[in-house]
Structure formats: C-alpha cells, structure tokens
Amino acid sequence: MQRTTPLRAAVTALLLGLALGAAQTGAAKASEIPEARAGQPSASAGLLDAMRRDLGLTASQAEERLRAEKTAADIEKAAKEAVGGAYGGSWFEPATGRLVVAVTDRAEEAEVRALGADTRLVRHSAASLDRAKARLDGLDAPAGVAGWHVDPRANSLVVTVVRGEREAPSVRAFVDRARAGGPVTLAETAEAPRTHAAGTVGGDPYYTGNVRCSIGFSVYGGFVTAGHCGRAGDAVRGWDGSAMGTFRGSSFPGNDYAYVGIHSGWWTVPVVLGWGTVPDRLVRGSAEAPVGASICRSGSTTHWHCGSVLAKNETVNYSQGAVYQMTKTSVCAEGGDSGGSFISGDQAQGVTSGGWGNCSSGGQTWFQPINEILGRYGLTLHTA
Template sequence: MRRSRLKHAGLAVLLMLGSWTAAGSLPASASDEAPASAGLLQAMQEDFGLTRAQAEERLAAEERATDLEPVARRAAGGAFGGSWFDAATGRLTVAVTTDAPPATTEAVEATGARVRAVEHSARALDAAKTRIDGFSAPSGVAGWHVDPAANSVVVEVVEDERADNDVQRFLDRARTAGPVTVRTVTDTPSTFAAGTVGGDPYYTGNVRCSIGFSVHGGFVTAGHCGGAGAGVSGWDGSYIGTFQGSSFPDNDYAWVSVGSGWWTVPVVLGWGTVSDQLVRGSAEAPIGASICRSGSTTHWHCGTVLAKNETVNYAQGAVHQMTKTSVCAEGGDSGGSFISGDQAQGVTSGGWGNCTSGGETWFQPVNEILNRYGLTLHTA
C-alpha cells in the first residue's frame, strides 16, 4: 500500500517537473508559486491553536522573516547580536549591541525588522559557546546553545542532577567562558533509533530509522543510524543502497546511495495527517518559526524552532551545531525530515520525551550535510 502511494507521488512529481522543464524554467522557491496545503494548515491549527486565517498569516510572516534575516544581519554588521521570529508580533526581531552607532540601529530598522538592544554580540556569544564546547560535560548536562533573546549561552541541566558535584563544577567552569544562563530539563537526550519492527522506511541490520530528504543519487539521514559502508534495506526488505558517508558523534549526519530499482523524489510523507509535502528548497527558518517533522514511528508532528547551534551531550558523546525544536519524536524517527513550509530544514537526531507527554527534539541542519558531502537537494 505504502509502496504504491510513494510510486504515485513520484510519478506526479516527475510529470510536474516535465511540464516545468517544457516551459523553460523552474520555480525558485515556494513563495509565490505554492500556497500551503490544506493538510499543513489543519496541522498548524491543531498544534498551535490557530484559525485557518491565522495559520495562513503566520506562514506568510515566517516566510517574510526568513527572507529578511540575512538582509538585517548585514545591516547590523559587527553589532549583530542574533535574531528570532516573534510569533506574537509576526515580525523578525534583531538584537543589536548597545555600543552600536545610531546609524546602525536605523539601518536595521529600515529593513523592517524590530530592534532589541543587547550587551553581547553574536560573535562574542558564539566564542563563549566554542570555549564551552572544549569542556568535558557530565551526563547531568543535557546541552548548551546561544540564545539570542536571552543574550546568553544557555546551559541545560537535568533537573534531578542539578545539585550533582560534577554538574556544578561544569557550570562554574562554563561561567568563566562568558555569559551563561542555566535552565533545567526533565530528562537526558537520547537518539531515536529503534529495533526492527517491520513496515517502515529503512533498516541497517536490526536498527530502524527514517529517510530524511532526497538528494541526487540518494538520501540524507542521521549518522547514528549506520556507519559508512553499511547496507540499507527498505520497508519491504529489498536492498536500497549503502551508507556512503556517516559521522556520529561530533556530528549526526549521513548519506545513503540509492540503487536497485529505488529512486528519489522531492517529497516528505504527511502520513495521512497532511498531504505529502513537496520540497522546494532549504532556506533556513529563524528561531521562533513553526516547523514540522515526519518520521516512521510517530509520523507527522509540528512545533517551533527553539534554538540553533546547540551542543547536545548524548551518552555516546557531544554533537555540535544542532537545532532544537519543541516537536516530539520517538524511537525509529531518527533521520527523518524536519521541514518548514516547503523548505527542508534538517534530519532528526534525538531528544527527550515522547509524543504522548511531549518533549523536545534536535535536528542536524540539512545545508550542513549537503555542504559536507557535496550533495544537491532534490527539489520540485
């Protein structure tokens, strides 16, 4: 049943690509060509408590913020302190250091972004985080990231272990690196691979994971799902291909070559919750933007981008440059797609919690994976 549905999706995409090619051009992005699907709008209404009109308005505002961010960043120059999407106002907020000349603040405001004055630049905060990355963290420390709204490096500590001596020593050392804020989380992060249960996207040995995004020649996924050279089987047990590159820990990304009758299409499964989503690019959504995840266990869920460039302290070792979200996930969802609108964002790595009680999940940004392996995203 599922194989048939995927084949039909692939044929539809090929037909659309053929007609675009005949016309002599391809759409550059989702912006003007593709309104949000009814299923995506319905999912946003359910997950965020919005009306249909509010969901449409939010998606449009997030797209404007995504386009605006690099322009506002350039206007801020060395005074740039970070940026985030404010769902309450529907606008991009850009932090600018207090020592910036008035002309810089005015230049940022002229782009249409809101300005917030802060003490520390993004460069200074990133440097502090890099210093903390060099420290060995105990298991009671879940991770750390730069929070532009807090204008600080946020270190997350497991609530039950905050008083642990090793945790306290790590926090004391972290504070010497730069401005640090401590927050508590309820559980330690873990990856979302699972044992063989059958009927799901792909397997490496007895490990089940999820396909991330199609690239020309294969697909990208999580590195902890398999090492370079490992063979990959599909949901029906047939051979798909081989892990051509893989990195975990330090990173959590990989890519798999596809052959043996399998092919790639620029589609993310909606699992019946929403219609299958076409992928049209990989423009990076800002902090605060809505984002959805597709995985083979818990299927389709949505939330918001909470943080970027976070170091996550898994039991197997620290993984860097991760993006944190409020989206839930469970075992077997590893490697699956994170998408914002029709823009690919990254592949599921791990998190804490589940899709019954809630939790948080991290993904490895897709553009980093593409750049690392010289891959080209398959887009519609």
C-alpha cells in the first residue's frame, strides 16, 4: 500500500529505516525526520512551537519543562515505593519545575526530599481516597454529574457537575452519597462530556461503517483505539478506504478501549503524526506522566494540540454509561479525534475518549491510559 502525502511518505521512510534498512521509491528519507537520528533526540522546533501556542511558553521554557517532567516521572515512581501507605498522591508543579509528593506521615518527608521532590503533609492517603472513589464507581450517576476523580492537590475526591445542574435533586443526592464515603470537593463544567467519534500511524483516520475515528498507537499485530468506535468483529477501513483490519476486542462503556488487528498489506510503526505542526513523533515507551505534566494529542480532525494533565483515575459519566480510570487533560478535541494518540515527550500515554468543548473555544478531553489497554489484551507497544 503506498501512502502519497508528505507525512505518509515520511512514515514509510521511518519504517524502512527502522525495520528494513532500505530505500523505497517516492518516499522521503528517514533523515528528514529529526527523531529518526541516532541517540536521544532533543525536542523538535515544531513541538516547542505547539507548546508555546497551547501552553503559553517560550521555546526555551518548553524545552526545560520537558526535561523537568521526565525527571519528575522517574521520581514519582521511586517516591511511591519509598513511602508506601503514607503516599498521598503527587503532581508536577510547572511554576517550580518540580514534583510535589503528598504524605500523611511527617517522618516520610525527609526521604521524599532526598529523592528530589517537594512535599506536602496531608490528612488522607491516596489509598483511602481511591477506596472512596471505588465506592462511588458502584453508583449510578445522573446526567447532571459529569464525572469524579481523586485530586492529590486538594487531598479530596472531586465530583464535577454540569453547570446549572448543581441543585438538581438527583445531583444533590449523588453528592450526599459521595460525601458519606470521604472528603468531597465540588467542581463545575460548562458541558456534559461526549465521545469524539464522527460519522497504523497514531492520529491517522480509520473508518468503521459510517464512523470515522483515529488510530491511537501501533502494537505488534495492529493498533489500539477507543472502544466506542467499534465492536469486536467490526471491519475497519483505512485512510484510503481499503480493507485494513478487524476489531479483535472492544469495551465501552465501563472502559473505552479497543484492539484492531490489521491485514497483510498494512504495517505498524512507532510513530504519532504531527500533521505538519510538529515532525512526526517516535514512540519510545509508555512511562506515565504525572498530574501537571504537559501532554499533546494527535487526531484525524483537529490534528495536533497540547495541554496539561489535570487528573487521573477519573470516572466520566457519558450518556451511554460511566467509563472508569480515565485521565483528564486541558487538551481540546472534536468529533473524529476519538481513539487518537495522547503522548508526553516520546512516551505513549493513552487513547482519546471524549470531552467537552472544541478547538476553537477550548475544552477538556479524557483519555484511556495505554498501559491498561496493553495489559488487558496482552499487547506489546511498538516502540523505536
């Protein structure tokens, strides 16, 4: 199968450079993709431009933030192991460029600081807040409740309600039940969340029936995407309309993830499309970015946009039913972006599920974390 656009030519060249070591007629050279060079790449000019546009940073600030976020992700893992049951959650603080780790025991603060993080003493452990959220996950939520998640900064369970629905009897009853299980903070959202379906390279479009969605990440044998885009057994057509593969597994609601196995004639590459805004991004792993870290999304409708991680393990209450363990971001998205790639630096984060707003006026978007999907289907992420 030949891909004729410049972006697709670059992807073809990247595949050949990584897997075949040969040139293909009409394709761009692998050297035209900065990330394809040997060694750990620095941030591309295009990525820095996108972060400046969407996060209000200068190029040097964006580059420094990416370095600091990588350090924070490493410290976060070590801190969780070091403090055990006293762990109260953590987040990246852009103003200082450091990770903040909440602890319930003052005696643990020195050990966390020795790892290179700042600390905050809190009342509730992350485990106790997670248990409170799990109890809430067992309830049926009214349409006026958009979702709920544990917020480590507030050391509380945050219940988000649709603006104007806060005093509705069903919403008040749900919030009262939430408060009975633990500390609760109320937040508001302008709109109810909705999925981003409309009608194997990350961000590329594919079609199921008359629905267009976006590829998340290549795995060996296919790709992962959003579950609401198709059911197991559904046929998939590629960007050019040709037969591409079949949904091998799909879950929605409850989860929002799926695995598509691809036919011969298609291939997988460890790439997320930059759509000309940034060079196509190589995927080198799936280390989870902390709350507060920068993150970018690629999708077939609105292409490349960036923002920050706002919350993790949020339950999102779509009209079709609740979806659990989602990550909330400040990145915008629109119809057709569903299933597309969320990536932080060169680390895969998850597949686009839904949100509210758009890329003209702004909004928020949720994704299903990639590592959960890989574990569910026993898949291996295709990395560079």
